Amino acid sequence: MSIAGKFATNGSSAVANRTNALLDGKGAGDPIEVMRELAESLPNLDAVQEVFEGDASELTETERQQKNKTEEVIRTAVAVGNASIWIVAQGLERAHKGRWWRRSHETYEAYVNDLTGRSASYVRRLRSGAPLALETAARTGRVPNPGQVEETRKTEKVHGQTAAILLFQVVSEVAEEMGDKSTAETLRLVRQELPPALPDAPEQQKIEIERVTRRALGHGVEDADEAEGDPEQDAENRGTDTEAGANEETGSGADGHDDEHSDGGDGDEIVDAEIVPESLVVIKDAAKTLLNFNRSITRKTFIQAAAEANPEEYAAAVADFLKQATAFQKKALHAPKVYGAAPVCQTCETVTVPGDKTFKGYWWCPQCEATQGDRKPL
Numbered sequence: 001m002s003i004a005g006k007f008a009t010n011g012s013s014a015v016a017n018r019t020n021a022l023l024d025g026k027g028a029g030d031p032i033e034v035m036r037e038l039a040e041s042l043p044n045l046d047a048v049q050e051v052f053e054g055d056a057s058e059l060t061e062t063e064r065q066q067k068n069k070t071e072e073v074i075r076t077a078v079a080v081g082n083a084s085i086w087i088v089a090q091g092l093e094r095a096h097k098g099r100w101w102r103r104s105h106e107t108y109e110a111y112v113n114d115l116t117g118r119s120a121s122y123v124r125r126l127r128s129g130a131p132l133a134l135e136t137a138a139r140t141g142r143v144p145n146p147g148q149v150e151e152t153r154k155t156e157k158v159h160g161q162t163a164a165i166l167l168f169q170v171v172s173e174v175a176e177e178m179g180d181k182s183t184a185e186t187l188r189l190v191r192q193e194l195p196p197a198l199p200d201a202p203e204q205q206k207i208e209i210e211r212v213t214r215r216a217l218g219h220g221v222e223d224a225d226e227a228e229g230d231p232e233q234d235a236e237n238r239g240t241d242t243e244a245g246a247n248e249e250t251g252s253g254a255d256g257h258d259d260e261h262s263d264g265g266d267g268d269e270i271v272d273a274e275i276v277p278e279s280l281v282v283i284k285d286a287a288k289t290l291l292n293f294n295r296s297i298t299r300k301t302f303i304q305a306a307a308e309a310n311p312e313e314y315a316a317a318v319a320d321f322l323k324q325a326t327a328f329q330k331k332a333l334h335a336p337k338v339y340g341a342a343p344v345c346q347t348c349e350t351v352t353v354p355g356d357k358t359f360k361g362y363w364w365c366p367q368c369e370a371t372q373g374d375r376k377p378l
Contacts, residue, residue: 035077035080038073038076038077038080039073041069041073042069042070042073043066043069043070047066048066049062049063078143079143082137082143082144082145083134083137083143085126085133085145085146086126086129086130086133086134086137086143087134088116088123088126089123089126089127089129089130089133090127090130090131090134092112092115092116092123092126092127093127093130095108095111096108096127108120125146125150126146128153129146129149129150129153132149132152132153132156132161132164132165133149135161135165136149136152136164136165136168136169139165139169140165140168140169140172142168142169142172144168145184147183147184148168148182148183148184148187150184151167151184151187151188151191152164152165152167152168152187154191155167155191155194158194158196159194159198159205162202162205163198163205163209166202166205166206166209167187167190167191167194167209168182168187170206170209170210170213171186171187171190171213171217174210174213174214174217175217178217180217186217189216189217190209190212190213190216190217193212193215193216194208194209194212195208195212195361195376196360196361196362196374197361197374197376211333214329214333215333215334218329218330218333218334290328302318305317337377337378338377338378339354339375339376339377339378340378342354342363343363343372343373345365345367345368345370345372346372347365347368347370348365348367348368350365350366350367350368352364352365352366352372353366354375355371355375359371360375361374361375361376362374362375363375
């Protein structure tokens, strides 16, 4: 399917067919005529009923038809406009290679400016990004703009073409899910958070990119009650923790006496069960609770509630549900990463350390001054 076809909701229309043919390079006639037909396929403005501010009534059947038709035309026009930038770039790539301007213009720069009204440096960036841009459009149905391609090209250089396209696709989908739009800036934020190495399999790449995307775009900061703390209380807690840790190491209780035989029995050693931190117990219990809620609330639950409940009450309940679900997700996305035990250097058997700066994604042997495998979070 062509780029425009992925956006058009009615691919059988004459305008959509001619637009598709134009983008596919099949000689659809005068492109101005195609765009004129596209504009004329919009609903007649005089036939659109004016609705004043504050009117929240349901759309009539006529309004829905007009809305759907208009959105179809808009999507097709956007696809044509965005894709045409990259088609122009590919055309100028051929002109540059063949020096077709050599008899009509003194320089390539003058030729480009005369033909497109753009600077040669701008077109040079377009030419470099065109292959990735059009491949992205073909695979995702979304046409990136030049700023977005600048970011995905940087990803392509490090992680390959598939990862670059997945970055664009995932960031676009997550941004839309959050009620926002994907921009060059959002792509940059996510790209900078990607690990030095991604999994080889595209499916795993997508999972990792989505995890990073949600973390990078997931509202950015901790909750206020988590970010702000009482310094005096924190110091007191640290002192208590230190005292408790010392008691555990010496095997004594708060009163300094030996707790090894706390029952005062016959002296047989009592082996304590593994001590699980209370904080980890809280996380595990929360996961179990969420699992039970997830099982009890199904799509059918929402359908029944929508049909049976008061509309305002139902809408408020769903909004609150989403708010709380997002809050839980934010906490998990901001959870710190942990790593397994550091490996031993294969050459000198020195225990490795985390790499620094350009080697932060690897284990590093300070003795041999060499990397010793990828350092990935568990």
